[in-house]
Amino acid sequence: xxxxxxxxxxxxxxxxxxxxxxxxxxxxxxxxxxxxxxxxxxxxxxxxxxxxxxxxxxxxxxxxxxxxxxxxxxxxxxxxxxxxxxxxxxxxxxxxxxxxxxxxxxxxxxxxxxxxxxxxxxxxxxxxxxxxxxxxxxxxxxxxxxxxxxxxx
Amino acid sequence: xxxxxxxxxxxxxxxxxxxxxxxxxxxxxxxxxxxxxxxxxxxxxxxxxxxxxxxxxxxxxxxxxxxxxxxxxxxxxxxxxxx
Numbered sequence: 292x293x294x295x296x297x298x299x300x301x302x303x304x305x306x307x308x309x310x311x312x313x314x315x316x317x318x319x320x321x322x323x324x325x326x327x328x329x330x331x332x333x334x335x336x337x338x339x340x341x342x343x344x345x346x347x348x349x350x351x352x353x354x355x356x357x358x359x360x361x362x363x364x365x366x367x368x369x370x371x372x373x374x375x376x377x378x379x380x381x382x383x384x385x386x387x388x389x390x391x392x393x394x395x396x397x398x399x400x401x402x403x404x405x406x407x408x409x410x411x412x413x414x415x416x417x418x419x420x421x422x423x424x425x426x427x428x429x430x431x432x433x434x435x436x437x438x439x440x441x442x443x444x
Numbered sequence: 445x446x447x448x449x450x451x452x453x454x455x456x457x458x459x460x461x462x463x464x465x466x467x468x469x470x471x472x473x474x475x476x477x478x479x480x481x482x483x484x485x486x487x488x489x490x491x492x493x494x495x496x497x498x499x500x501x502x503x504x505x506x507x508x509x510x511x512x513x514x515x516x517x518x519x520x521x522x523x524x525x526x527x
Contacts, residue, residue, distance in 0.1 A: 344455055344458075345526075346454055346519055346521065348503050349519070350526075375526065387526070407527055410527050411524070411525070413524075414524060414526040414527075415454065415521050416524055416525065416526030417456075417524060417525055417526075418526070419455075429455065431525065433525075434498055434523050435498050435524045436498065436505050
């Protein structure tokens with residue numbers, strides 16, 4: 292994968308159009324786009340921004356593998372592209388973008404859902420909320436590589 | 445004869461240790477578990493959260509029994525929260 296495409300991890304603002312263009316294919320009849328965005332509230336209170344930290348070398352591999360896994364599980368997949376932010380992401384900004392192009396809508400939706408769940412369980416990425424009061428809190432996660440519900444679709 | 449391992453700490457592990465990485469040296473044919481034990485000896489704050497960590501060797505998840513070779517990179521991975 293290395294060198295073949297631009298990286299999955301981005302320190303700057305994500306353009307959802309880039310994910311769409313990365314998944315675009317003439318074989319596709321349906322494109323599903325998932326965007327994760329930073330919301331203004333968390334368990335600990337009002338959120339200003341989220342700081343994403345990644346084990347970049349490993350996360351790049353995992354995200355490339357997730358794209359490959361989508362193609363393996365849905366062999367008709369026409370295109371798939373995942374982008375994920377690192378560093379400070381403000382409320383309303385995109386933290387992750389997933390585009391899947393498939394012959395039909397059912398596979399596009401399913402594969403997109405699969406990809407976001409896989410990212411949440413398998414990618415070595417962490418986040419810390421910066422609260423309105425200036426305090427920072429780590430967001431609790433799941434053990435990396437742990438089984439996920441509905442992953443078998 | 446010592447095996448040199450580069451150790452990476454992320455998230456809460458990085459905060460507990462107070463740095464992003466370090467080099468540790470182990471004798472014999474060390475396992476991931478030996479490396480973890482050595483790290484915990486010098487980082488008291490890491491002990492409280494160690495049970496929630498998983499380990500990676502050279503960017504792949506690894507069990508405690510996996511053997512380490514000179515130049516390996518071991519990472520402490522707290523529970524993840526991407527997306």
